[in-house]
Amino acid sequence: MLEDKDQESTPLQQLGEFGLIDHLTKGFSTTQKSTQKGIGDDAAVLHFGDRKTIVSTDLLIEGVHFDLSYMPLKHLGYKSVMVNLSDIYAMNAHPTQITVSLAVSNRFPLEALEEFYAGVALACKIYGIDLVGGDMTSSQKGMIVSVTAIGCAEDKDIVYRSGAKPNDLLVVSGDLGAAYMGLQVLEREKEVFKVNPNSQPDLSPYTYIVERQLKPEARKDIVALLKKLGVIPTSMIDISDGLSSEILHLCKKSEVGCNLYEDKIPLDPTVISACEEFKIDSTLVALSGGEDYELLFAIDQKEFPKIKGNPNLTVVGHMTDKNEGAHLISRNNSKIPLTAQGWNSFSEKE
Amino acid sequence: MLEDKDQESTPLQQLGEFGLIDHLTKGFSTTQKSTQKGIGDDAAVLHFGDRKTIVSTDLLIEGVHFDLSYMPLKHLGYKSVMVNLSDIYAMNAHPTQITVSLAVSNRFPLEALEEFYAGVALACKIYGIDLVGGDMTSSQKGMIVSVTAIGCAEDKDIVYRSGAKPNDLLVVSGDLGAAYMGLQVLEREKEVFKVNPNSQPDLSPYTYIVERQLKPEARKDIVALLKKLGVIPTSMIDISDGLSSEILHLCKKSEVGCNLYEDKIPLDPTVISACEEFKIDSTLVALSGGEDYELLFAIDQKEFPKIKGNPNLTVVGHMTDKNEGAHLISRNNSKIPLTAQGWNSFSEKE
Numbered sequence: 001m002l003e004d005k006d007q008e009s010t011p012l013q014q015l016g017e018f019g020l021i022d023h024l025t026k027g028f029s030t031t032q033k034s035t036q037k038g039i040g041d042d043a044a045v046l047h048f049g050d051r052k053t054i055v056s057t058d059l060l061i062e063g064v065h066f067d068l069s070y071m072p073l074k075h076l077g078y079k080s081v082m083v084n085l086s087d088i089y090a091m092n093a094h095p096t097q098i099t100v101s102l103a104v105s106n107r108f109p110l111e112a113l114e115e116f117y118a119g120v121a122l123a124c125k126i127y128g129i130d131l132v133g134g135d136m137t138s139s140q141k142g143m144i145v146s147v148t149a150i151g152c153a154e155d156k157d158i159v160y161r162s163g164a165k166p167n168d169l170l171v172v173s174g175d176l177g178a179a180y181m182g183l184q185v186l187e188r189e190k191e192v193f194k195v196n197p198n199s200q201p202d203l204s205p206y207t208y209i210v211e212r213q214l215k216p217e218a219r220k221d222i223v224a225l226l227k228k229l230g231v232i233p234t235s236m237i238d239i240s241d242g243l244s245s246e247i248l249h250l251c252k253k254s255e256v257g258c259n260l261y262e263d264k265i266p267l268d269p270t271v272i273s274a275c276e277e278f279k280i281d282s283t284l285v286a287l288s289g290g291e292d293y294e295l296l297f298a299i300d301q302k303e304f305p306k307i308k309g310n311p312n313l314t315v316v317g318h319m320t321d322k323n324e325g326a327h328l329i330s331r332n333n334s335k336i337p338l339t340a341q342g343w344n345s346f347s348e349k350e
Numbered sequence: 351m352l353e354d355k356d357q358e359s360t361p362l363q364q365l366g367e368f369g370l371i372d373h374l375t376k377g378f379s380t381t382q383k384s385t386q387k388g389i390g391d392d393a394a395v396l397h398f399g400d401r402k403t404i405v406s407t408d409l410l411i412e413g414v415h416f417d418l419s420y421m422p423l424k425h426l427g428y429k430s431v432m433v434n435l436s437d438i439y440a441m442n443a444h445p446t447q448i449t450v451s452l453a454v455s456n457r458f459p460l461e462a463l464e465e466f467y468a469g470v471a472l473a474c475k476i477y478g479i480d481l482v483g484g485d486m487t488s489s490q491k492g493m494i495v496s497v498t499a500i501g502c503a504e505d506k507d508i509v510y511r512s513g514a515k516p517n518d519l520l521v522v523s524g525d526l527g528a529a530y531m532g533l534q535v536l537e538r539e540k541e542v543f544k545v546n547p548n549s550q551p552d553l554s555p556y557t558y559i560v561e562r563q564l565k566p567e568a569r570k571d572i573v574a575l576l577k578k579l580g581v582i583p584t585s586m587i588d589i590s591d592g593l594s595s596e597i598l599h600l601c602k603k604s605e606v607g608c609n610l611y612e613d614k615i616p617l618d619p620t621v622i623s624a625c626e627e628f629k630i631d632s633t634l635v636a637l638s639g640g641e642d643y644e645l646l647f648a649i650d651q652k653e654f655p656k657i658k659g660n661p662n663l664t665v666v667g668h669m670t671d672k673n674e675g676a677h678l679i680s681r682n683n684s685k686i687p688l689t690a691q692g693w694n695s696f697s698e699k700e
Contacts, residue, residue: 016690036402036505037510040511040603041441041510041511041512041603042406042437042438042440042441042511042586042587042588043404043405043406043437043438043440043441043443043499043501044404044405044406045402045403045404045441045508046402046403046404046405047402047403047505048398048403049400050399050400052386052395052396052397053395053396053397053398053403053500054393054394054395054396055393055394055396055447055449055482055483055498055500056392056393056394056483057449057451057483057484057485057496057498058451058485059451059452059453059485059487059494059496061453061487061488061489061490061494062490063490064453064487064488064489064490065487086392087392087393088392088393090392090393091391091392091393091395093393097405099405099407099498101407101408101409101496102409103409103411103414103494132405133405133406133407134407135407135408135409137409137411137414137415138411138414139411139414139494140411140412140413140414140491140492141490141491141492142490142491144409144411144453144489144494146407146409146451146496148405148407148449148498149393150403150405150500151393155386155397158387158395160387160391161390161391161392162391236392237392238392253390253391340366
């Protein structure tokens with residue numbers, strides 16, 4: 001992979017910390033009007049006028065959040081940005097700047113870091129955001145990525161996790177479970193590769209789910225769509241840990257209950273077939289798989305005509321009184337309490 | 351130390367990620383008018399009105415930036431915040447919020463994290479800033495801390511690294527080299543402890559330098575002092591990597607040269623005696639030691655009467671034309687080119 005030292009590679013010691021920062025960030029320009037000063041001082045200087053400033057941050061650790069044996073570094077750079085932008089979109093806000101900090105052990109040559117930053121640069125370009133700072137250091141083991149995203153929004157547009165009311169409709173963008181099933185495919189191929197390093201896996205039947213795992217997109221388009229439709233959700237969250245966990249967050253912060261209908265959960269056909277192949281229940285995957293980076297939100301019932309029939313949005317349930325709790329209504333109409341089975345980095349892995 | 355599992359300890363698995371975040375952040379309240387929404391949503395919401403927003407971030411890795419065998423976790427929490435606040439003050443701005451992300455391996459019990467957050471809380475209280483977000487995850491090895499600080503300032507007050515002019519005076523706050531010498535003392539005691547675990551070191555002669563290493567303070571007071579004196583520096587930086595490295599940053603960004611006078615470099619008597627004991631040149635320590643978190647700035651000569659005689663500020667040199675380069679004028683009046691010998695995390699350690 002990219003860490004192969006047999007390729008022409010440049011040891012990081014050769015550049016030093018500041019040389020490295022200069023080298024890796026020289027291709028970044030700033031385009032946001034709100035960026036007054038980007039990289040190259042003690043701190044960035046931003047300016048948002050009368051709008052609110054939104055800040056979100058995530059820390060990604062090799063071996064916990066990503067596996068470089070199948071995650072190309074360019075994709076990792078891209079995904080690290082997406083994870084953070086997704087949080088800003090989940091506030092119904094617009095990301096404008098990011099900072100990216102990186103720690104790597106000395107097994108990484110300069111070329112590996114260039115790949116990573118190429119992914120960051122692509123994300124910045126596609127999503128129209130500026131890289132304005134960060135930190136660069138060595139690690140004792142593996143790669144560590146910390147991204148902070150900053151955005152802005154009009155006060156009236158900001159949507160919190162709180163705010164959902166009983167009888168609000170629960171809506172999800174896109175489809176669920178694909179990122180998790182993509183991970184299963186990649187993990188399986190990794191095991192095959194360990195046994196037979198000459199094997200050439202045919203991943204073409206899994207293109208969609210593998211791409212959802214390796215190169216997810218944050219739903220900027222959904223925030224734009226809601227604006228266009230004139231819909232301001234009553235509450236919203238992004239789906240990073242699984243539908244179940246996120247619904248419970250909305251219920252807790254909004255002090256409501258929820259009925260989620262199993263037969264409404266949007267699943268791509270590739271996810272269904274992969275679930276059959278891996279003998280995993282597709283509902284469980286949607287509920288607990290995580291890393292989908294779709295948006296989950298509640299809207300007042302009167303808004304339903306505005307979103308009805310939109311292929312990007314699916315009504316999956318409705319909010320209830322708090323004392324009714326949060327439940328999955330299964331296909332056979334039984335009522336199963338939702339539990340936070342989402343990804344938990346402190347639990348033992350299966 | 352705090353990681354001793356013989357004490358009553360709570361495994362992190364028992365709480366899970368969200369339980370852990372709730373537990374560790376429940377004691378934090380928000381006090382800044384600009385904090386509209388803190389912890390508990392996808393992102394924090396800040397609001398700075400017409401002022402500029404300033405952002406800085408740092409990533410700290412166990413074994414690279416800190417050694418938990420002598421760094422108490424409460425001090426580490428405090429210092430992690432200081433490192434970032436120092437960058438905001440170096441813009442002549444005021445920090446208002448921070449995000450703190452933490453990754454730990456499962457050798458850390460809950461009580462260790464509580465200690466860390468107690469240090470963060472103390473820093474927030476003393477410096478009057480709000481903790482508004484972060485991330486919490488597991489690491490494969492050791493502890494990783496990522497802090498982002500956000501601040502604000504009037505546009506006219508912001509000071510960049512660029513802006514210094516030839517003949518400007520170069521001024522430093524406090525004294526230099528103490529944090530590095532504190533580290534030498536702690537490293538020596540660690541080696542003694544390895545040989546004889548029953549040894550009880552008497553660190554009292556080293557109180558000042560050890561505290562400068564373990565519990566540094568960001569120079570909020572200097573930003574306030576400059577305001578009070580009516581002085582706006584032409585350029586400014588904080589001294590995290592050593593005086594030499596920081597002077598070269600100012601020279602590069604301001605496109606000037608510099609003469610630094612060896613006999614003007616402020617040294618605490620404890621630093622001088624420790625340097626004698628360790629047989630290290632005290633000038634070298636000030637130039638390259640790092641972690642002092644003092645402020646280094648340039649001012650127009652006409653501002654000199656305002657700072658003259660102030661015990662917190664020392665004129666250490668003056669800026670020159672760019673083509674004269676950056677030099678140390680030694681006690682015996684020889685002219686030695688300044689080189690960036692500051693801390694470089696990618697270099698082999700001595």
